[in-house]
Amino acid sequence: MPPLEITASDFGQFGAPSGTFCLVTDEPGHRTIHCRPGRYDRVLHLTLPPEVDLGELLAQHVPPGAHVLVACPGRFLASPGPRELGDRRLVVLPAGSTPLTAGHVRYLLRTATRTDIARQEAVAEEFFDRAGTTERLLITDDDAGTEAEFDLDSPDCVWNQQAGVLDDGEQQIFPPGKLSVTAAEITTFSAGARLSGLTGALTLRGWPIVHRGADPADVPVQQRLFEALAPLVNVPVRLDVTGGLITGVAPGQPSAAPVARALEELLSAEPLYRTVWELGFGINTDTEIVPANCGPNEVYGAGHGVVNLGLGVTPTTRFALAFLMPRSSLLTSDGTALLGARKAVRRGRMQRVAGAGCGCH
Structure with missing residues (x-):
């Protein structure tokens, strides 16, 4: 090479x-x-x-x-x-928690040189401006007919921006391109924290990401868990959520039964995985999905942004899971799309943490 x-x-x-x-x-x-x-x-x-x-x-x-x-x-x-x-x-580059190859690193370095940072700044500003005018956000999957509501007045939410231009003394993930709301400060994981304002039904249908901690003994288990969840790329699984806790898992079609069962077994074995820690929003439209268990996939924004869901918090849980939902849309309470499968328009403003450090590289 x-x-x-x-x-x-x-x-x-x-x-x-x-x-x-x-x-x-x-x-x-x-x-x-x-x-x-x-x-x-x-x-x-x-x-x-x-x-x-x-x-x-x-x-x-x-x-x-x-x-x-x-x-x-x-x-x-x-x-x-x-x-x-x-x-x-x-x-x-978050390169420790998932098994990035030298080829993955080369691809991410090359594509990052094409990233339109000014466009990411504009998308982030539009997102926070318009989200700041609504009482709640809605996550919908039009194909599956599911909808979940996130109450923006719920306590202890922290908004994060891993996109745009850095200032002196700031640090950011690479490649850039993720906005998120977490249940506490992104670098201060807490077993009791959850996005308590999230209630409804979500449809998982996209690449999963399985992050591990620093123990090399977890590598084989991480790989088996990723392989069990990987069918989500092609088949849907429904999650029922109440107050930021997952209360039910169901296959969206018969062929999704094995992956739904694997996810339910994981939640039953470790109840902390039922906690929804993060809602993420990938806005990097200049890179493609790496078809593997790849942490930097969390910034993937397709054409108009991608919602993703974060469960588990290492080292409190053995693994941290992220699920990309490229067929979902994020809407304001009046039905205006902020990102995802529906088109967005501009409004309002809200506070967020800019250039925050990432807790898991």
């Missing part, structure tokens, strides 16, 4: 190129990824040794004000604190 050639100034998340661009990879990445500076003064390509923490590497080897991209397959990376990050701008 020939080396991948990328240009630092093509990554729009960082804003205007200036000073030093730092690419942090593992040892194979150091040999197979070549990064040109473009409009930066220079590129610094560092290898993250297995025994070195990312925050330590930043503080000791990356100059202040640098723009930093980290892509280390198989590594679990804790988000560096404000003191370690300083005024650097940091984006991290």
Whole structure:
């Protein structure tokens, strides 16, 4: 496989190129990824040794004000604190919790250079503006005839934006392109937190994602669970939700019975998976689905945005699950589509956390 050639100034998340661009990879990445500076003064390509923490590497080897991209397959990376990050701008490919291959990393790096950051900024602004004028959001699947309501006045909701241009001292996932509402701060997982304002029926019909924790012994179980849930790409499963807790699972058609049974068995074995932790909204329309158990699929936005559902919170639960629902739509209370299978129009404004750190890289 020939080396991948990328240009630092093509990554729009960082804003205007200036000073030093730092690419942090593992040892194979150091040999197979070549990064040109473009409009930066220079590129610094560092290898993250297995025994070195990312925050330590930043503080000791990356100059202040640098723009930093980290892509280390198989590594679990804790988000560096404000003191370690300083005024650097940091984006991290979540490459530890799902089995990304070198080919996946190359694809994600290439497609991220085509990401229209200005468009993502506009989509995010439109989303929050218009969502801020409604009392509740509706998630519908027109084919399945299901609908769930999310009450925006429910307590303890935190809105997050992993899209748009970073400012000094901010960090973000890579590739960019996800908005979400979580039951607590995204980096502060709590077993008791749930999206209590969510009630109704949801239809799962799209790629599942199974995140694991840092224990390598979980890899075979993670793979078996992903394989059991993977039929959701082609067949629908209905979830009944009351107050942010899943109360029922049913196949949407006879051929979906095995995957519905696998999901019900998981929920019965560990009741914490019944907790709905996150509603996510992928808005990256410049990348395609990676047909595998791939964490960065959470930013996938198809043509008009994709709703996804988050269950479980590692390490409180052994795995964290995300389900993409590309056939669903997100609507305001008057039926206006914000994203998904129906077209959206512009209105209003609401608060959100911008450039927050991701709790699981």
